[in-house]
Amino acid sequence: MTPAGAGPAPKGRTVTRAEYCVIACAEAWRGGGEILASPMGTVPAIGARLAKLTFSPELLLTDGEALLIGDVPALGAASSVTEGWLPYRRHLTMAMGGRRHVMMGASQIDRFGNQNISCIGDWERPRRQLLGVRGAPANTINNPVSYWIPRHSTRVFVEKVDMISGVGYDSAAAAGPSATRFHDLRRVVSDLGVFDFATPDHAMRLVSLHPGVTLGQVRDATGFTLAVPAGDVPHTREPTDEELRVIRDVVDPGGMREREVRA
Amino acid sequence: MTHSARTGKAMTPDEIVGRLESGMTLGIGGWGSRRKPMALVRALLRSGVTDLTVVSYGGPDIGLLAAAGRIRKLVTAFTTLDSIPLEPHFRAARERGDFELVELDEAMFMQGLTAGAQRLPFLPVRAGLGSDVLRVNPQLRTVTSPYEDGERLVAVPALRMDAALVHMNRADRFGNARYLGPDPYFDDLFCEASDTAYVSCERLVDAAGGLAEHAAPQTLLISRHSVTGVTQTPQGAHFTSCVPDYGRDEPFQKAYATAAADPEAWGAFRDRFLGGTERDYQLAVQAWHKEQR
Numbered sequence: 001m002t003p004a005g006a007g008p009a010p011k012g013r014t015v016t017r018a019e020y021c022v023i024a025c026a027e028a029w030r031g032g033g034e035i036l037a038s039p040m041g042t043v044p045a046i047g048a049r050l051a052k053l054t055f056s057p058e059l060l061l062t063d064g065e066a067l068l069i070g071d072v073p074a075l076g077a078a079s080s081v082t083e084g085w086l087p088y089r090r091h092l093t094m095a096m097g098g099r100r101h102v103m104m105g106a107s108q109i110d111r112f113g114n115q116n117i118s119c120i121g122d123w124e125r126p127r128r129q130l131l132g133v134r135g136a137p138a139n140t141i142n143n144p145v146s147y148w149i150p151r152h153s154t155r156v157f158v159e160k161v162d163m164i165s166g167v168g169y170d171s172a173a174a175a176g177p178s179a180t181r182f183h184d185l186r187r188v189v190s191d192l193g194v195f196d197f198a199t200p201d202h203a204m205r206l207v208s209l210h211p212g213v214t215l216g217q218v219r220d221a222t223g224f225t226l227a228v229p230a231g232d233v234p235h236t237r238e239p240t241d242e243e244l245r246v247i248r249d250v251v252d253p254g255g256m257r258e259r260e261v262r263a
Numbered sequence: 264m265t266h267s268a269r270t271g272k273a274m275t276p277d278e279i280v281g282r283l284e285s286g287m288t289l290g291i292g293g294w295g296s297r298r299k300p301m302a303l304v305r306a307l308l309r310s311g312v313t314d315l316t317v318v319s320y321g322g323p324d325i326g327l328l329a330a331a332g333r334i335r336k337l338v339t340a341f342t343t344l345d346s347i348p349l350e351p352h353f354r355a356a357r358e359r360g361d362f363e364l365v366e367l368d369e370a371m372f373m374q375g376l377t378a379g380a381q382r383l384p385f386l387p388v389r390a391g392l393g394s395d396v397l398r399v400n401p402q403l404r405t406v407t408s409p410y411e412d413g414e415r416l417v418a419v420p421a422l423r424m425d426a427a428l429v430h431m432n433r434a435d436r437f438g439n440a441r442y443l444g445p446d447p448y449f450d451d452l453f454c455e456a457s458d459t460a461y462v463s464c465e466r467l468v469d470a471a472g473g474l475a476e477h478a479a480p481q482t483l484l485i486s487r488h489s490v491t492g493v494t495q496t497p498q499g500a501h502f503t504s505c506v507p508d509y510g511r512d513e514p515f516q517k518a519y520a521t522a523a524a525d526p527e528a529w530g531a532f533r534d535r536f537l538g539g540t541e542r543d544y545q546l547a548v549q550a551w552h553k554e555q556r
Contacts, residue, residue, distance in 0.1 A: 066445035087446040088294060092370045096389065118366065119357070123399045129357035131348060132321075132341035138370035138390030167393035175393035178414040182389075 013244065017191060018043060018261035020210040020236045021150075022247055024189040026051040027237075028146040029059055029101055035143075036060040036068075036086075036094060038102040042260040044148045044189075045075060048103075049251045054243060062086055075252050095135065098182055101144040103189075104136065108161040109147060111204045111224045113185040113197055115140070115166030123163050136165035141172060144184045150260050152190035154223040169202035191261045192218050194236055199227045208236040212263075271436030271470065274492040276306035276541060279461045282492070283307065283426055286335075288316040290376075290422070290457055292429030292450035293503065296322040296345040296511055298442070300430035300463050302499035302541050304328065307428075309540075318422050320372065320449070322503060323516075326352035326523065327537075329361065336363040338422065340372045344516055351523035365400055367391075371419045376449055378421035379456030391417040427457035430500045431485065432508055434464035435474055438490025441482045444506040451484045459491040465508045467495040498545055514555060515548060 025047030029037045037048040037059045049072050052059045060083075063069050068084030086094070094100050107130055108116040117136060121127030139145055145166065149156055164171055172183040187207070188195040194207040205227035206218060215233055219226065239247065247257070280303070283289065293299035304324045313333045319325055321342030328334050330352040342353040356362060367375065374386040387406055390396075397403050397417070406418040429450040434440035440462045442450070454460035462485060468474055474483060499505075502512035502519065522532035536547050 085445070088369075088448060089373060092373055096370055118395075123366075123395070125360045126357055129349075129354040131343055132339060133366055133368055133394065133396055134341045135369040137368040137392075137394035137396050138388070140394075141389055141392055163399070164393070164395040171393040176415055178389060178416055179392040181414075183393075 013241075015211070015239060015244065016258060017210055017212065017263040018257035019239060019244065019247055021189060021191060021261050022046045022050060022257055023239045023243065024194045024208075024210070024236050025103060025148060026054075028103060028187050028189070029056050032056060032059060032101050032144075034058045034060065034099075036062070036100040038062070038100055039148075040102070040104050041148045041150065042075070042256050043150065044103040046247060046252050046257055049075070050243060050246055053246050053250065060084070072251070074250065074254070075256055076254065092135065092138065095139055096142050098143045101146070101186070102139050103146040103148050104139065104166065106147050106149055106156060106166070108156060108158045109149065109188065110158055110161050110168060111226075112168035112170040112202060113147075113166070113188070113204065114161045114164045114168030114171055115147060116161035116163050118163040118165050120162055133163070133165040137167060140167040140185070141179050141183050143182070144186050146186045147188045149188065149190040152192040152218070152221045154221060157222040157224065159224045169197055191263055192221060195226070203227050205229070206233055208234045210236045272438050272487075272490065272492045273436045273467065274461075274494050276303055276463065276494050276496060277309070279303060279492050279494060280306045280310045280312065282459065283310070283312045285312050285314045287312075287425040288318065288423075290424040290427035290453040291317060291319040291324045292427065292448060292453045293322060293324070293500070294320045294446070294448045295341070295343045296503045296516065297446070298430050298444065298448060298450075298500050298505050299324045299503040300428040300499065301501055301503060302496035303428045303430070303461065303463050305537065305541055305544060307333070308537060318424055320369070321350065321353065323350065323519065326350045329353055329356035330523065330529070332361070334362045336365065338365040338367065338372075340367050340369040344520060346511065346513060347516065347520045351520055366396060367400070367419070368394070368396055371396070371417065372422070373449065373452075375419045375422035376452040376456050378419065379423040380452050383421060385418040385420050387416040388419050389416055391419075422456055424453070424457040425459065427453040427460040429453055429460070429462055429485070430496070430505065431462055431464045432505065433466055433468050433474060434462050434485075434493050435468055435470035436493060437470055438462055438485065438487035438493045439470075439474060439483060440464060440485035440490070440493070441474055441478060442484050443478060443482060443508070447484045451489070454485055454489040460489055461492045461494070462490050463494050463496040463499045465495075465497055465499065465505060467493065496541065501545070501548065512548075515551065518551070
């Protein structure tokens, strides 16, 4: 596996960038209670399973289709315990009821957390048609939402998104109390670091750099001015030995995380 | 509709498509590349029906109809092949500006279908507020709660359709239909929100007890009162999934998506697979799979 870069690995361990990303994603669901963890993407899926197997055992997980699973199989392996039924119509109802924390992807995201997965360019005649808004408008104003961006770049972290699919803090505020009532963007995890919106105007703020990443790298890869904490920027926390074991031996023995994040 | 107690509502796919007219609003059940009534979509492609408003959680049904230029207006929350995230025909058609798009959130879409089924003009939903869905669909209105909270919510207009097409695992000749997979999607709502509804199925079973075997009663998703016609189309969801009868045909879907990305390759694909009858299609798919071995 690829070393994480600068910074000594404790106890002679080598922690990869992908594994720091897994830890950062897992942390999003800490303390969530009996809610559905909805991860989109490989690294968030590993993170959600790690969280359930370690510090958040009360989380609900799905098989990616219509079942709530009662066990935590390895990525790609079949579940053998079903504890509930969650077809799309119930899944949508659950999101609207707020008992869910989704970690979505983003083709574009801006400083206030507006996200786009619909199209690039003018909506009337897009330069590049993507998926469509999917469930992003409902998700973002009904249940907690985080984002996972495996390749941090100025193409994704943009000044203004072309089509607001997921609602950011400024857009929710402009839309009024019904939009802000349950609006809660928690964090953004990229292959470079962790970000939140805990600034007075809810502009995106750097929370931690993954070990091996510099502040300059993050600034160069971000198309807007990031809020940065005064003084030294912390590093994303180290996984414990047990967490590393769970990631490597239990949840992702096939090393799929290293294909999503190669740094 | 009137039907004989003996024959019920059994029709051929071509008879079903014969009931559809250009300019209609057509709902298509399933979700993405899952349990799509593809045999009926293929029958539609053989017909001259065009200028459609299509309402769908879109998959290759949208791709095929878009590639054939049959869509005037599309109402959707996404169009995807699931294991292949972007539907190439849908993408190309949108980038050419081929049809009008009404882009709704998934939950808005569900509320629209529910309103359509319940003969309500709209249902309120929080989704949409703050997003560009309201900007790009300026016909969407908001409504203020009449109660103390005074909340301002989106009023999703009813999605009411002239006809719905859905695919189920089993059905009887009167239109009672059962799904055996884990997800009903929204197929019952599509049928109830449409003036007419047509069910294709993997296997048409005996009305006197054929639906009772090996499955709990709540899998009887669709009731005959909301069904106009029913037809047996084995492998009729191909290449989308119809579990537990069969999963998605991933190699064939990949071949579809690869061909769809190139006009010349698409012409060859269309000639080979879509030029003939449904039986020709299924035989061509079998032959293709033999070649891949």
